Amino acid sequence: MRKYVPKDNVQAKSYYTDRFWVAPRVPRSTVEDTHFLAVVEAVGTQANETYVELGQLVIHINPKNNFEVMKTLKEKCGYTQCSEQSAVDYLAQDNEFELFWQLLNINEAKRIRVICRLANGLAIESIEPLYKSANFAEREMFDMFGIKVNNHPFLKRILMPDDWEGNPLLKTYPLQGDEFASWYEVDKIFGKEYRDIIGPENRDPAKIDTEDTKRFSRVGYEVPFGADISEGETKTAIEYSETFLVDYNKNSSKQLDERR
Amino acid sequence: MQVANKLSPFFENLNFERDDNTMVINFGPQHPSAHGQLRLVLELDGEQVVKAYPDIGYLHRGIEKMAENMTYNEFLPTTDRLDYIASTSNNYAYALAVEKLIGVEAPRRAQVIRTMLLELNRIISHLFFVATHALDVGAMSVFLYAFREREFAMDLMEDYCGARLTHSAVRIGGVPLDIPKGWLENAAAFCDKVDYEVEHTYEALLTENRIWKMRLEDVGVISAEDALSWGCSGVMLRGSGVKWDIRKEEPYELYPELDFDIPISDRCDSYGRYKLYIEEMRQSTRIIRQLIPMYKDTKPQLMAHSPQYISAPKEEIMTQNYALMQHFVLVTQGMRPPKGEVYIPTESPKGELGFYIKSEGEPYAYRLKCRAPSFFHTGLLQKLLVGTYIADVVTIIGTTNIVFGEVDR
Numbered sequence: 070m071r072k073y074v075p076k077d078n079v080q081a082k083s084y085y086t087d088r089f090w091v092a093p094r095v096p097r098s099t100v101e102d103t104h105f106l107a108v109v110e111a112v113g114t115q116a117n118e119t120y121v122e123l124g125q126l127v128i129h130i131n132p133k134n135n136f137e138v139m140k141t142l143k144e145k146c147g148y149t150q151c152s153e154q155s156a157v158d159y160l161a162q163d164n165e166f167e168l169f170w171q172l173l174n175i176n177e178a179k180r181i182r183v184i185c186r187l188a189n190g191l192a193i194e195s196i197e198p199l200y201k202s203a204n205f206a207e208r209e210m211f212d213m214f215g216i217k218v219n220n221h222p223f224l225k226r227i228l229m230p231d232d233w234e235g236n237p238l239l240k241t242y243p244l245q246g247d248e249f250a251s252w253y254e255v256d257k258i259f260g261k262e263y264r265d266i267i268g269p270e271n272r273d274p275a276k277i278d279t280e281d282t283k284r285f286s287r288v289g290y291e292v293p294f295g296a297d298i299s300e301g302e303t304k305t306a307i308e309y310s311e312t313f314l315v316d317y318n319k320n321s322s323k324q325l326d327e328r329r
Numbered sequence: 330m331q332v333a334n335k336l337s338p339f340f341e342n343l344n345f346e347r348d349d350n351t352m353v354i355n356f357g358p359q360h361p362s363a364h365g366q367l368r369l370v371l372e373l374d375g376e377q378v379v380k381a382y383p384d385i386g387y388l389h390r391g392i393e394k395m396a397e398n399m400t401y402n403e404f405l406p407t408t409d410r411l412d413y414i415a416s417t418s419n420n421y422a423y424a425l426a427v428e429k430l431i432g433v434e435a436p437r438r439a440q441v442i443r444t445m446l447l448e449l450n451r452i453i454s455h456l457f458f459v460a461t462h463a464l465d466v467g468a469m470s471v472f473l474y475a476f477r478e479r480e481f482a483m484d485l486m487e488d489y490c491g492a493r494l495t496h497s498a499v500r501i502g503g504v505p506l507d508i509p510k511g512w513l514e515n516a517a518a519f520c521d522k523v524d525y526e527v528e529h530t531y532e533a534l535l536t537e538n539r540i541w542k543m544r545l546e547d548v549g550v551i552s553a554e555d556a557l558s559w560g561c562s563g564v565m566l567r568g569s570g571v572k573w574d575i576r577k578e579e580p581y582e583l584y585p586e587l588d589f590d591i592p593i594s595d596r597c598d599s600y601g602r603y604k605l606y607i608e609e610m611r612q613s614t615r616i617i618r619q620l621i622p623m624y625k626d627t628k629p630q631l632m633a634h635s636p637q638y639i640s641a642p643k644e645e646i647m648t649q650n651y652a653l654m655q656h657f658v659l660v661t662q663g664m665r666p667p668k669g670e671v672y673i674p675t676e677s678p679k680g681e682l683g684f685y686i687k688s689e690g691e692p693y694a695y696r697l698k699c700r701a702p703s704f705f706h707t708g709l710l711q712k713l714l715v716g717t718y719i720a721d722v723v724t725i726i727g728t729t730n731i732v733f734g735e736v737d738r
Binding site: 079081084090093094095123149151169171178201202209226229230244322 | 555560579663685688689700
């Protein structure tokens, strides 16, 4: 039977986990810092949950309120820089994305993280009018996760080509790329009908083709670039050292017809 | 449309006749001063830029995706490929984020070595900036002199870790190696050399140079408000008069114990930023000089003791069965940090380099986001280039000091 592979998360997983293993959690503490308390008060009822994790205040909000919350944080609490924003894929577990914004207050030297859960298929409001750094960051989020951003001035793919299919950072997207990715160049440059002629990309970095005279696989036995060596040159059999390796040549080994 | 014939060839980079009487010009991605793989689409009115569109992604390798498919220790050498001019600062930023997550602090000697390597990498990066920026603007000889000193710095890195470009000189929980014999003396001599050359070569060649000043003064002006809003950090922020250095404000490693100044400039232009880079090199040598005597008073432990997350030293693995078992589990399965999320910023030579790590208690990070300073500095180009002249475009790209390893990741 073929081994079952879950389709909703194709990323690498631990091959063994003790059945009694329970992952601990990074300690979360209640908000005690006076500056953070003022921030929590300013955000008010728009915050669903607040706590301090590793020295930074974390505020959970509803995705609908993100613009108002950011506006409050920028104008009332002095968070003048949005240093990072992106998303985390929780589609397999909850059919949701977790979006985070990492804000910085340079006068107080404090950082907070605003987090919201956005259901799959919904769009988020752009914070580009408040923080211009969101211009590139939201484009990257759109590119990598396919999360649409409302009122973004130029929502377009940023790292991947414009005609790319799929969003690379989704958990459903394999590390090696999907079928579209593996044939992207061939399809684009030559056309789909050339897939059979060109063949799949070889990803084995140690592959040596002794017949190939166009690359550097014949070091010490060079011939002119691209010369045809199919005729006239005897093929050298690969010989293994008998001292270190067992000789697996067909002549000396015997193939059994039946299982013993 | 262009009509190409023998007398007027087809200009594939240009689009002349548009309705609004502007010309669209394509810059890069193979332009020598595109700092790697930057493609800029510029809309010109005469020689003035009316619209700039930075197009990135030509060096995208999916490093964040790879992080989700590698154990924490496996991923560390990959961070070398972010800002490949100063690899150790990437290794360190990543290691620090994981250390915060697992609650481990590196031993004192490792901290001394790490801080020295970080500052050495800052010098390497700033020398590279001065060299390439001068080359972009047209001062060829500075390039040769600055690369000469950079070679000496890379020799020091080679003596320490064996690599010149992709160092991987930091591990999660410490450093892999102790300092070799004679390294501290070489480092002290290198500091003297850099101080001498900064004053007598680069500053003498550039600072009061009439052409250099004409090309850099009042070029690429960023207001403090813009710099904050566009996510600038590092010299780009300090060059706009904002006093913000993570080494001082949110100190990590040995920086709180060290005596150094943060130069700021309120000129807001390329010349001010060039002066900051020069001054930061002096501060870095000052830091390294303070660290050299600190090394002697430290105990020889190099890696933190935390058996759940970090392998024991080699002697223990070879002599004690339990240490061997733990080492085996850590190598084959990888460490499992607790559930939680962390964002730790560090002051890399380019600006604020931070790693956001979301852990679900698995040996693989559930999500890793690399906050690269150059990414946001590239975004700023669409604001910064508008209104400037085509001759200043290369200067402005140079002054942002972007590295495409970390823009595209």
